[in-house]
Amino acid sequence: MIRLSWFNVTSLTLGFAFLYLPMLLLIVYSFNESKLVTVWAGFSTKWYGELLTNDAYLDAAWVTIQVAVISSTIATVLGTMAALVLIRAGRFLGRTLFSGMIYAPLVMPEVITGLSLLLLFIGIGLDRGVFTIILAHTTFSMCYVSVVVSARLMSFDKSLEEAALDLGCSPLQAFRLVTLPIIAPSVISGWLLAFTLSLDDLVIASFTAGPSATTLPIKVWSSIRLGVSPEINALSTILIGIVAVGVIVASLISKHTMLRQLADENAAKRG
Amino acid sequence: MRRALLIVVPYLWLLALFLVPFVIVLKIALSDYNLSIPPYSPQYDPSSGWQGLRDMFAAFDFENFVFLTEDDLYWKAYLSSLQIALISTLLSLLVGYPIAYAMARAPEQWRPTLMMLVILPFWTSFLIRVYAWKGILSTEGYLNQLLLGLGAIEQPLTILNTDTAVYIGIVYTYLPFMILPIYAALDKMDGSLLEAAEDLGCSRLSAFWLVTVPLSRNGIIAGSFLVFIPAVGEFVIPALLGGSDTLMIGKVLYEEFFNNRDWPVASAVAVILLLILVIPIVLFQRNQQKQRELDG
Numbered sequence: 088m089i090r091l092s093w094f095n096v097t098s099l100t101l102g103f104a105f106l107y108l109p110m111l112l113l114i115v116y117s118f119n120e121s122k123l124v125t126v127w128a129g130f131s132t133k134w135y136g137e138l139l140t141n142d143a144y145l146d147a148a149w150v151t152i153q154v155a156v157i158s159s160t161i162a163t164v165l166g167t168m169a170a171l172v173l174i175r176a177g178r179f180l181g182r183t184l185f186s187g188m189i190y191a192p193l194v195m196p197e198v199i200t201g202l203s204l205l206l207l208f209i210g211i212g213l214d215r216g217v218f219t220i221i222l223a224h225t226t227f228s229m230c231y232v233s234v235v236v237s238a239r240l241m242s243f244d245k246s247l248e249e250a251a252l253d254l255g256c257s258p259l260q261a262f263r264l265v266t267l268p269i270i271a272p273s274v275i276s277g278w279l280l281a282f283t284l285s286l287d288d289l290v291i292a293s294f295t296a297g298p299s300a301t302t303l304p305i306k307v308w309s310s311i312r313l314g315v316s317p318e319i320n321a322l323s324t325i326l327i328g329i330v331a332v333g334v335i336v337a338s339l340i341s342k343h344t345m346l347r348q349l350a351d352e353n354a355a356k357r358g
Numbered sequence: 359m360r361r362a363l364l365i366v367v368p369y370l371w372l373l374a375l376f377l378v379p380f381v382i383v384l385k386i387a388l389s390d391y392n393l394s395i396p397p398y399s400p401q402y403d404p405s406s407g408w409q410g411l412r413d414m415f416a417a418f419d420f421e422n423f424v425f426l427t428e429d430d431l432y433w434k435a436y437l438s439s440l441q442i443a444l445i446s447t448l449l450s451l452l453v454g455y456p457i458a459y460a461m462a463r464a465p466e467q468w469r470p471t472l473m474m475l476v477i478l479p480f481w482t483s484f485l486i487r488v489y490a491w492k493g494i495l496s497t498e499g500y501l502n503q504l505l506l507g508l509g510a511i512e513q514p515l516t517i518l519n520t521d522t523a524v525y526i527g528i529v530y531t532y533l534p535f536m537i538l539p540i541y542a543a544l545d546k547m548d549g550s551l552l553e554a555a556e557d558l559g560c561s562r563l564s565a566f567w568l569v570t571v572p573l574s575r576n577g578i579i580a581g582s583f584l585v586f587i588p589a590v591g592e593f594v595i596p597a598l599l600g601g602s603d604t605l606m607i608g609k610v611l612y613e614e615f616f617n618n619r620d621w622p623v624a625s626a627v628a629v630i631l632l633l634i635l636v637i638p639i640v641l642f643q644r645n646q647q648k649q650r651e652l653d654g
Contacts, residue, residue, distance in 0.1 A: 094456075095456075095463050095464070096460070099461070100458070102453070102457035102537075106475070106533065107475075109490035109491060110482070110486075112491045112493065113489075122406065125424060125493055125496065147496060152420060165367065168364055168367060169368040170574075172368065181369070183368055184377075185372070185580045192585050195632070196607045196635070196641075197591065198591055198593050198612055198631075202383060204375065205382050206383060206386060207382055226371070226376060229368065229372075246479060257392075259360070270457045287483050287485070289484075289485055290594065307485055307486075307489075308485065310530055311489050312597070312598070315496070319489065323483070323486040333477070333481075341436075
């Protein structure tokens with residue numbers, strides 16, 4: 088018999104209030120008339136208007152999206168390859184170093200990753216800009232992708248792939264027709280994770296971006312260092328809204344595919 | 359052949375963009391600062407061949423590391439980063455454990471939703487979540503407005519730009535990392551163990567201390583490392599919420615590099631920071647390994 092005691096109800100309520108109240112305040116006060124963020128002076132959507140006509144923010148948003156799409160896509164390919172290497176390739180020279188390099192960026196302080204990449208780019212004379220941010224983001228997010236995908240590969244029944252090979256598939260066909268569809272959900276969540284990490288990154292981007300490229304977090308950073316501003320509240324609200332919709336859609340899709348997979352498995356058992 | 363290609367591509371990428379940059383940091387940490395572009399020496403000139411390489415190695419020294427031990431700014435910054443990270447980790451544990459516990463006790467059909475609610479903030483921008491606290495904690499912020507309105511305080515509290523604000527910021531942003539491993543451990547726990555303890559005469563509180571806490575030990579350890587490790591090198595939170603006297607090594611490194619343009623010292627700071635973090639990282643890996651063996 089499971090019953091929530093008052094203690095558990097209190098900790099859940101307080102806990103989620105702590106997690107969500109700050110964001111809720113941000114959203115509410117983005118509709119504030121006053122320039123003073125913390126003083127309520129009536130409802131207004133003017134900060135959204137100002138934000139959407141501010142070219143500096145729009146340009147930064149465009150750079151950020153380009154960087155995120157390109158870097159997360161390359162990172163997903165490289166990360167999936169790395170996961171296959173970690174789980175499937177068996178022994179090879181330098182395997183320990185390889186897995187070390189996969190796991191190390193996950194725990195490396197961002198300031199160090201950023202500093203080291205900046206010194207590399209300067210050392211080889213690469214001009215800093217969108218391209219260098221993409222290189223930097225790809226490098227750290229491929230590690231996250233490979234962790235996500237390798238977790239799925241580990242629980243994956245290898246005999247399915249062997250069966251495909253026995254039935255005359257080439258290894259590439261077996262991968263494309265059997266392995267890839269099965270690990271696809273983890274590859275997609277890897278991509279989403281890489282995409283979010285790239286959208287979110289301030290520290291590494293500010294090391295690796297030159298004066299020619301400004302991402303949204305860098306732009307936000309330069310305006311919030313000094314204080315709070317209603318425009319940033321409006322921007323935050325838009326971003327939180329996008330994430331909320333994205334997460335809800337993603338969870339509906341994953342629920343749908345899970346149900347379909349279950350139905351397929353049941354059909355296979357009956358057939 | 360195909361296998362070789364599969365290995366070589368990600369391997370080369372990581373070598374070129376992870377390992378090589380790190381070797382460069384190490385090299386510059388051993389070099390000397392001077393007013394040139396780039397601002398350090400010795401420089402390696404490929405045309406000078408082996409002799410040049412040997413000269414470069416001969417010019418390396420540990421001067422920057424000695425400098426770090428002499429100037430008390432640095433070791434104070436390391437110590438205070440560790441202290442802030444430790445206190446924040448303990449606070450996250452205090453806040454996170456009851457939440458994870460209540461989640462694990464919640465009705466089965468609620469749990470996926472509760473899980474999603476814990477993960478959701480992680481997907482929203484880190485910078486924005488830290489920024490949200492600026493409006494709450496400032497002198498004329500929402501918290502002070504509330505407390506003054508309730509008559510709980512006479513004068514507004516100064517929280518923003520102090521270490522307290524940094525603790526709040528770290529706990530807030532890293533709380534999901536603490537909750538999820540603890541929840542995972544508690545979720546797996548067999549409820550009949552608690553019944554057995556109570557049948558054998560334990561009070562509920564002592565059953566909690568003697569059964570629940572030890573069984574969630576691995577979750578507590580994993581969560582604590584997941585908060586502690588990134589908190590030590592944190593830059594954004596102390597820079598946004600902390601005061602000018604909040605010393606954290608990530609901030610010192612950033613300023614050393616961008617404001618003072620002293621690359622050799624910034625690199626030395628990075629090398630030492632990494633050496634300090636190696637210990638908790640290895641301990642964390644061990645804990646994860648043990649956990650996997652137990653599960654497997």
